[in-house]
Amino acid sequence: MPLLSALLADADRADFVVTPDQKVGRDDLLGWAAGLAAQLTGARIVAVHAAPGLPTVVAVTAALLAGVPIVPIPPDAGELERAHILTDSGAELILSDDPGAAGSSAVPVRRISGVRPGSVPPEPDPGLPALVLYTSGTTGAPKGVVLSRAALAADLDALAAAWQWTAGDTLVHGLPLYHVHGLVLGVLGPLRIGSRLIHTGRPTPEAYAANPGTMYFGVPTVWSRIAGAPTAARALRDARLLVSGSAALPVPVFDALAGLTGQAPIERYGMTETLITVSARADGERRAGHVGLPLDGIHTRIVDEVGDPLPDDGVSIGLLQVCGPTLLDGYLRTGGVRPAELIDGWYPTGDVATIGPDGWHRIVGRASTDLIKSGGYRIGAGEVEDALLLHPAVHEAAVVGTPHLDLGEQVTAFVVADPVTPEELITFVAERLATHKRPRTVHLVTSLPRNAMGKIQKKRLLDG
Incomplete structure (x- = not known):
């Protein structure tokens, strides 16, 4: 054909x-x-x-x-x-x-x-x-x-x-x-x-x-x-x-x-x-x-x-x-x-x-950015992002693993949101997921970097 x-x-x-x-x-x-x-x-x-x-x-x-x-x-x-x-x-x-x-x-x-x-x-x-x-x-x-x-x-x-x-x-x-x-x-x-x-x-x-x-x-x-x-x-x-x-x-x-x-x-x-x-x-x-x-x-x-x-x-x-x-x-x-x-x-x-x-x-x-190995656990970034997006103040969220001396990697979140504190968001996730999956650090940002197809470019977040 x-x-x-x-x-x-x-x-x-x-x-x-x-x-x-x-x-x-x-x-x-x-x-x-x-x-x-x-x-x-x-x-x-x-x-x-x-x-x-x-x-x-x-x-x-x-x-x-x-x-x-x-x-x-x-x-x-x-x-x-x-x-x-x-x-x-x-x-x-x-x-x-x-x-x-x-x-x-x-x-x-x-x-x-x-x-x-x-x-x-x-x-x-x-x-x-x-x-x-x-x-x-x-x-x-x-x-x-x-x-x-x-x-x-x-x-x-x-x-x-x-x-x-x-x-x-x-x-x-x-x-x-x-x-x-x-x-x-x-x-x-x-x-x-x-x-x-x-x-x-x-x-x-x-x-x-x-x-x-x-x-x-x-x-x-x-x-x-x-x-x-x-x-x-x-x-x-x-x-x-x-x-x-x-x-x-x-x-x-x-x-x-x-x-x-x-x-x-x-x-x-x-x-x-x-x-x-x-x-x-x-x-x-x-x-x-x-x-x-x-x-x-x-x-x-x-x-x-x-x-x-x-x-x-x-x-x-x-x-x-x-x-x-x-x-x-x-x-x-x-x-x-x-x-x-x-x-x-x-x-x-x-x-x-x-x-x-x-x-x-x-x-x-992606294996390079979305599989976080923290304290012996394997954590999927998407699951944490979904939990963050359930918060009424959150518009966008991107989660990555960043270096941590004790854990190897820690869960770090970049969030676009209405007025809310990082502590509130950490507690919000901890109440809905296993404790080890909670973000240890939350960065409140005005936007997330994306490519032409709308994909969040996490490497740019990691590169700072």
Whole structure:
């Protein structure tokens, strides 16, 4: 089956893709993309200036039709980041209508008259690379993650089954078009499944409320803002699915959305290297603080520091490993792709998690920042953060382990809150969790550092 099977096989559909200033039918999109694809013949790899909007959708579609791997470049990338991505990937062309962003190597994303929807190249081999997505670079310069066409197809099909996602759906989101969430799920999903796509440009509560749909995608920051705008939240009551990902959804936001919209949101888990691997189901339970069950074809396990498996008892905290057809091919390196370092076929995610007897997963966080070893105890930062967020004065909380002479590490919290004392918050947590899990230090701050996807950057807190 072609990667963009619905785009290639379905009958024409007006307003197939809608953005704030443009809309295009299925036949027009295919013809536009086919004309651009013809200009990419012979290219080894191309970059896309991934600004939100229809030109990015067309550019990505064209490169996939041509069988040329795509490197999305964030529109707000700094000069050094942009130069690194272009140099490291070896991209020969930049698809963009912005000469200032693309320079002399730009290929405009303009319509080519006279190209019909049937004028598309043969379907490329499914094992070929489709995307090179650069990681955030928290452990050095960003790395190019190579994802095959087969991996993308397997993940989208598994999500379609889990979410009962069909051509009858209308997907609404305003997420960036250079990450797995916004690009793979939010653009390639509709092109493969056939659902209508409305991209709102920006993911504001007002934009989501103004665009009726059956599915909405957002990150926790988006959902938090929607939960804080009750009128906008209630406008989503007719939706079938509210999907949250890219970071843990705070339990108070989960509960607020359920109350305002009449349904609990769906949470899912994944990363650039594995795509989406775990999710709640459309027709199943939606459990606050948990991300659900492995998708079809995906296997997971948790292990200790020496690699021994830990039990699925809902209590043991271990290093999460996954395997299945959605894993990356490897990392882009000069002259080729360096395979990922798997452990007997398992990909070490770097995340820590618990798995319950019923298979439900709870992500504790990153092993480097969210697993705190204090006085012989293993403490998950997320559990302490959830307890802090139950306090009526607390708006945001981030918990990390900091050095302690006696305990090895101590639980330290950074909190955005209305007037409250650190002592009150320490006592509040101690009354709800085991004593050893209470923060020993609470820093009251005005904001927490976040990246473009809304994830709290705990390394910046640790670096002071």
